[in-house]
Amino acid sequence: MTTVQPTPSPEAELGLEEPLAPDAGTETLAVGASGPRRNAAWRTFLRKRSVWVFLPLLAVLILISFIGPSFVGDPVSAIYPKLLPPSSEHWLGTDNLGRDYLARVVYGGQISLIVGFSVAVLCLTLGLVIGGLAGYYGGFMDNALVKVSEFFQVLPGLVLALVAAALLGSNVVIIIVILGVTMWPGVARIVRAEAMRITKLGYVESAKAAGFSGPRILWSDVIPNAMPPVLVATTMTVGRAILVESGLSYLGIGDANRPSWGALLNSAQAYMQQAWWLALFPGLCIFLVVLAVNILGDAMNDALNPTIGRVK
Template sequence: MSASFQAPAAPVKHTARWRQMTGNLMGTRHGAIGAVILGTLALIAILAPVLAPFTPLQQTSGSLAPPSAQFLFGTDNIGRDLFSLILYGARSSLLVGIGAALAALLVGGTIGILAGYFRGPVEAVMMRVIELFQTLPVIMLVLCAVALFGSNFWLLITAVALAIWPLEARLIYGQFIKLRERDFVAAARVAGLSTRHIIFREILPNAAQPVIVQIALDASVAILIEAGLGFLGLSDPSMVSWGQLLFVAQDYMDSAWWMSVFPGAAICITVVGLNLFADGLNEVFDPRSTRGVGGLQ
């Protein structure tokens, strides 16, 4: 009788674990606060046209008006309602953060997977590329990219992603180094499963936990970089962003404090929310935690 190999059973029921993770996340103090902050910001970004009393280009009757019942956050130097600008700015700032973090995951994840799974010459080449990018100061890399290609919004996301992807690459590389020799991967090779299946169905789901945490941290870094570029006047002038509002506020620090305080507060709240969310995920993923789901292996 001839024997045939069967595909190895999944090491865990991933769907059940992720469902448990979501529930446990809301049971953590930091994770729950971070999730509420991010959820609120997402709703604000989506509903900005409904919530904002004015459009971004609409000018009101007075410029540099202080916060009042009519203008909650005051107005800027040309009479635009700052509250409306903050709401619309959430769209571009969040999009830069999430878009750059996901793009960094795509680039860094691909290189980390290739280096961690195939090893040998592929690993040597990929690791040298990662080290090259890590030696370059992040802000200088982004400034050079903006200077060469302009401050188009999508090019800005690409430039920020290229500056932060080495973090994702090293993280995924380390996870693949650890997991590629595990028993369930060896069983998949013996069963004759393809390299693609082993990478994407066996190893990658088990490497996802720290990567998810890193995405949240990368998004906060990306938002800060975009805010810094906006403060220097290098953001896309066609879109409202919190960094761009800080750039305009520089000349009115003494006479109109609200022009810098409210955009700065929005950036701080968003970054704090992302970091609290990442802390909550860390607690959930920590096998030593009473709420932890442990490893997926």
């Protein structure tokens, strides 16, 4: 009896049916992967105990920072006794001007979190565009974009922030732009390396042979498959941005009308001995957010790169 072989689809003949071909023993999972692979990554991510601890913790801190202002008092109203310790009436005490410190910490979280996540999105956008173009096209474009990234990478963020604050004034938007300009080269280098690797794989070569345009291949095949390490690097950028913004606020570079956790630490340094709570609570918030973001980024790395997870 003659067995009839099924006719392969045009996508299979061109090598486009499985766009996630691994490279030289390295297993990665793209963002646009098929359902079973994507579900496996989610199961790996959610199986970790650290995720069940730090993901709710990060979600609670975000909710408190953005919903909490509706339930706390006025952060600038100085109507209470000065330097009251934490009590049932004032859960986090009061500051040196008689303002409720719970309201100050809740409002301060908005600025720190907005800066951290906005800088991460800006770095991701610049990194994908510049790193993707450099890694895919190579040649002169690669050399030019690498030189541009090296120029921004050597810019001292602190000095740039000081100059910008002196010329333009210090506000949240300027701080986000400065941090994004000085942090995006790290993400771009990862995107460039992944794009160079993926461009050499068979399904990309098949797409080129099929006549697809370079931009179409780059944004539909190369970039999605380069996302796993890029997402991990972006999560780490959130923590770095929060720490740098806190350091800048600690030095007095920030929006005086909308203090962040770092600005609260700056104000608390003169009262460390007599009012310990002024430094403890904003410092603890910074520590917990940065720790949670880094732990979740490490868990995401294990889920999207199974080989690394098995080695650990």
